[in-house]
Amino acid sequence: MTAADPRGGAPAAPGSLADRQARLVAALVAGAAPPPGFAPAPLAAARAALLRKRAGEVARHWPLLAAGLGARWSATFAEWAADRPTGGGLRDGWDLARTLRTRGTLPPLGARELAVREALFRYDGQRPPRRRRLPAVTTLAIQLAARLRLVKGRAPF
């Protein structure tokens, strides 16, 4: 069996460097079994380090989501992301926020951040978000309303 290529390209020949690199990345970011021969502890440390770095990137795109989760941010993100390859910090945070909303565990700050994003952008969960075609006055109103709600909610800034 060779590592699947999500782009739909031809799978790399078994045992080739391309195949082995694909298996290694899948083990590190997509929850696949580690390729044979690698020492488990260093690989686990690398997987954890990648998740920490990714959590930091998502928090930069979604500061209120991360702040709303507070001390639970790192564990919540790691649990959600462990077997999900990254779509970039913006989309990862968006997908996580929607998952938490479905579970009913999205904190209020994160809910406000998500609401503003969803009002301004169209995101189908598959392709990069695209800005909605709204009259400039509507865009401004959404941003102003969000700011007012944040002030009332004592956002941490």
Place this chain on the structure above:
Amino acid sequence: MTGPDGVGIGWRPEIAGFVAELPGLRFVEVIAEAVPVAGPPPDGLTELRERGVAVVPHGVRLSLGGAEPVEPARVAHLAAVADLVAAPLVSEHIAFVRAGGLEAGHLLPLPRTREAVDVVCANVARAQAELPVPLALEPIAALFDWPDDELDEAAFLTEILDRTGALLLLDIANVYANARNRGTDPVALLDGLPLERIAYLHIAGGAEQGGFYHDTHTDPVPAAVLDLLAELCSRHRPPAVLLERDGHYPPAADLRAELDAVAHAAGFPVVT
């Protein structure tokens, strides 16, 4: 255009104000993928260029060690950034960052095999054909090794440098991290590398976590890494050394003290 010279620092938007006020600064690095090439460079970089500070674009997503050919659009972007900032050279890593359509999100090590040497050399040649300036290659910090290494690290790196004619960007903190995590002697690696090929050095902070030393770029530079810098410079002092800091930025006074400590260890004038 002069090349890297003395003590530099990685230019990041978060510390642009701090960097702008370093009176003796002669060079900075900028993450190439963070620079849009459609418009002018970020204001802070333009001001540094006007002061005669060299700007070196540092690529992090070319994936020169990927088994697939390097993507031409990524090379074209790096070349365009080099033109935009009139760079004396550019740098990238001996690593891969994606495979099988998945992004790893960080630099991953290659097996030290002859097959991997061939892959890297072919991709470096593809990049060099399109770049307007010389390319320096940086060995990475790796938390794990592949099970089938044929070459030791010095032989692996030297072979790549010899075959590509590329310059060496040696990260002294990576040398420290790898040696500490593998239980090997960092000085032995320095003895095996072509130190005269170093265009400049990197240095950065890190921290111990879970039994491994992590090259975080968000912690202070440990004294042991400064000692290794001094050890290297006592053998052969490269033209320049650059401090990389990528988050958890300390107060300006602390960052200045760290730059001074780097200058002192390497034997360069202070830039603060």
